[in-house]
Amino acid sequence: MGIRVLLADEHPLYREAVARQIFKFYPGASVEEASSLDQAMALAHASRPGLFILNYGMPGMSAKAIAAVASAFGGVPILVVADGGPAAEVPAIIRAGAHGYLPKTATREQFTHTIHMLLAGGTSVPAEILFSGDNAERPPSWLAALTPRETDVLRAATRGLSNKEIARELELAEVTVKFHLSAIFRKMKARSRTEAAMLATRAGIV
16 A cells, blocks of 8 residues: 655654654555654655654644644544543544544554544544543433434444444445535534544544
């Protein structure tokens, strides 16, 4: 798979470990490394990547910075990794435009699964992050507003399926899937497919 990955982290050893893992599962991939957000943006503008992996602990990183990346490179999945920090920041990171989040303590299997999900057009946030501390929530009001078919579509989208794959699995026309997703996002007040998937996971729709 000839995906181009832009990896930004200030620690060379971590970048080396991540690159090695990517090459192991995607032999045709290329990994361009940056040690700062500014350097990453310069490299991205010079040659558009197919995946961002950004360390949230780098200077200048914030939900606002992620939003700027998402705006400048719409459609390119963004994985945010972090050394730690409050799980309460994760919803803001996702709302800003990130498609996935992982702590640096994640296993190789978790990392590989997350990369696979993002490259397939899905999202990935560890359940323990979504349901920890202040992130734990009561069932949201929008859940009761979804029709059974909308729930099926949302569940499939949360698994990372594309509109075409959802249509095939649920035996629907692709335009019908798009119609359902539009209604789902409106009821959830979700601004993106990523945010909808995160809210659905938190609500137990998996």
